[in-house]
Amino acid sequence: MTTTRFQAPRGTPDVLPEMQPYWDAVLRGISEVTDLFGFQRIDTPVFEAAGLFEKGTGDTTDVVEKEMYVFEDRGGDLLALAPEATPAIVRAYLEHGMGSWPQPVRLFTVKPMFRYDRPQKGRYRQFTQFDCEVLGSSDPLVDAEVIQIAWLLYANLGLNNLELRLSSIDDIDPRQTYVERLKEYFRPHLSKLSEDSQRRFERNPLRLLDSKDERDLPFKENAPKLIDALSPEAQDHHELVTAALTAAGIPFTIDPLLVRGLDYYNRTVFEIVPQEDTRAQGSVMAGGRYDGLVELLGGPSTPSTGFAAGIERSILEMQKNEVSPPFAKQVAVYVVHRGDSVAVHAMTLATTLRQAGIAAQIGESGRSFKAQLRRADSSGARVALILGEDEIARGAAMVKPLRVDSEQVEAPISGIVDAVRKALAE
RNA sequence: GCGGGCGUGGCGUAGUGGUUAACGCGUCUGGUUGUGGCCCAGAAGAUCGAGGGUUCGAAUCCCUCCGCUCGCCCCA
Secondary structure (H helix, E strand, C coil), X not given: CCCCCCCCCCCCCCCCHHHHHHHXXXXXXXXXXXXXXXXXXXXXXXXXXXXXXXHXXXXXXXXXXXXXXXXXXXXXXXXXXXXXXXXXXXXXXXXXXXXXXXXXXXXXXXXXXXXXXXXXXXXXXXXXXXXXXXXXXXXXXXXXXXXXXXXXXXXXXXXXXXXXXXXXXXXXXXXXHHHHHHHHHHHHHHHHCCHHHXXXXXXXXXXXXXXXXXXXXXXXHCCCCHHHHCCHHHHHHHHHHHHHHHHCCCCCEECCCCCCCCCCCEEEEEEEEECCCCCCXXXXXXXEECCCHHHHCCCCCCCEEEEEEEHHHHHHHHHHCCCCCCCXXXXXXXXXXXCHHHHHHHHHXXXXXXXXXXXXXXXXXXXXXXXXXXXHHHHCCCEEEEECHHHXXXXXXXXXXXXXXXXXXXXXXXXXXXXXXXXXXX
């Protein structure tokens, strides 16, 4: 007799009706800014060949190595739930010959991503990203452009206490010489560093700069900074990005310690974080340039740039800042009816209203007028239509305003749409 | 993967060894013939996260597990 009740899988919150206005606001905002910048929507599948991310995202990244949902389907193919959007969009770019479209190709998507990670505030196993990519341009202006999209989105959403952090991590080859210098710098201090950082030293030396461990902080101070050692090309690129951002009126701070976790980034990297948020998972949007990725996935050299923004985190920020979304949607008309012979009339009436574009909901015929009107009231409907056997006999319905102080009137069913419109206009 | 906090009706809480687990909100039904909001009355709804142990007696004490949550790691 004891049946176990199912629960949503760990880290996969339901988005309840009360949260939907926030989602509406964000999704509408995304639609506005992407239109404004001429980005076209693309939707790629929720799952892809696992190899796409292993190669694209990088099989030594935590995202792929420890967090990716990988499974074999019934046909024996090794698939993965997408942990991020970029490799999938690059795959689609190649698969559909977008290289022969006018370049650059500006694409965006909004879709769920999956990472097997321990859930906490602002971090979920299924989360939703707004992702923007510009493929086929090495222009620094394009880096600034994608940043501008996100910045404008957040401004439109009423989030104005965000901080844009920017840096450049150079191109892949010149970066190796810097990484060697960095390792030389840290090597003598290795035993004094945190365990995490000792691990990073071999795996991903750049992340040494990202450490928040107190034991590492004194050494970070004097470490050579990548941004001070850029190749001339990357240096020029970086200066143009900053100039473009300034021209766009977007404030930013150069963060020499900014490092991204994915393998494919080069040159421009950035993230948007809430000001004075020290939490590790604070960033609400992050991205950068990835000039080598398309080639890595078997295409021609195609310099590209883009970002991903976390919708749940963005909504969290809206709530933290008490940005109120538009009110939840409500029906305009609630149809109260009583009696078996009346039910079909209620149905046609509601249908007529909906055909006229008026949102209507029908009460439950088994309930008393009183009960149905209570429901009408709590539903937020502005007008109740009351329909009983008497009204049907007269070919009419009572139109009762619920939000303004005026009397209900009887209206002929043939003219019900006009009567309702009139009542709604009060 | 590591560390902290917390699990009592749908939600928010009270109850910290002793009769049928309490309250608020919400839900439902009524308060004469067919009319909401306010008010009043009543009802439904809890195996006190699960299992085990201690005890005459456990929501309360102990153990294990599960779940949620916050932080670290990592990332959006």
